[in-house]
Amino acid sequence: MSIVSTKNAPAAIGPYSQGVCINGFVFVSGQLPINPESGEMTGDIKEKTAQSLRNIAAVLEEAGSSLDKIVKTTIFVSDLSLFADVNQAYGEFFKENAPARSCVQAAALPKGADIEIEAIAYV
Numbered sequence: 023m024s025i026v027s028t029k030n031a032p033a034a035i036g037p038y039s040q041g042v043c044i045n046g047f048v049f050v051s052g053q054l055p056i057n058p059e060s061g062e063m064t065g066d067i068k069e070k071t072a073q074s075l076r077n078i079a080a081v082l083e084e085a086g087s088s089l090d091k092i093v094k095t096t097i098f099v100s101d102l103s104l105f106a107d108v109n110q111a112y113g114e115f116f117k118e119n120a121p122a123r124s125c126v127q128a129a130a131l132p133k134g135a136d137i138e139i140e141a142i143a144y145v
Contacts, residue, residue, distance in 0.1 A: 030080035032056040035132060041081040046145050048085040052098065052138040053077035054131070067104045067136055071111035074139040082143055089115060092143040097125040100136045108137065 026041030032054065034040055041050045055063050055070035058077065063070060079089050099108060105125065113120075121141075131138050 026050075026081055026085045028080050028084035030058055030084070031077040032058050032061070041085055043085050043145065048082055048087050048141075048143045048145060050078050050081045050141040050143070052096075052140040053081070054133060054135045054138050056133075063133065063135060067099075067107045068111040070135070070137050071108050071139075072114070074137055075112070075115045078139060078141050082141070085143075085145060087143045087145045089143075090119075091145070092116075092121040092141050094122045094142045095124075096140045097123065098128040098131060098138045099125065100128065100131055102127045104136060 023042060023044045025039045026043060026048065028040065031040055034051065038051050041048050053074045055073035056077070057064070057073060075089070082088055082091070097108060099105065108125070
């Protein structure tokens with residue numbers, strides 16, 4: 023097992039790793055839409071979805087993987103009324119062979135975020 027850490031994604035805000043590699047897989051912790059350079063969450067839900075996915079991409083790159091190797095994502099949203107806009111932004115990252123996915127409404131997300139996305143990929 024190896025721990026994945028990169029400055030190109032937001033630092034963990036608790037006692038967890040950005041990602042963990044084991045047996046050819048990378049497990050990426052939930053990524054909030056925090057811009058790693060500014061530390062801020064800005065924009066509408068489409069931009070926030072894109073930022074969460076860019077953060078996932080940065081962790082995967084550090085692990086020697088990439089978005090096209092994701093096999094499963096889980097999306098947590100603060101309100102399922104955001105689902106259509108999340109889908110539209112998400113689809114820009116996965117135009118073909120989209121991974122398996124779940125999307126659930128969460129009562130609250132860390133730092134008051136509207137969205138958090140986690141992923142499992144292979145190396």
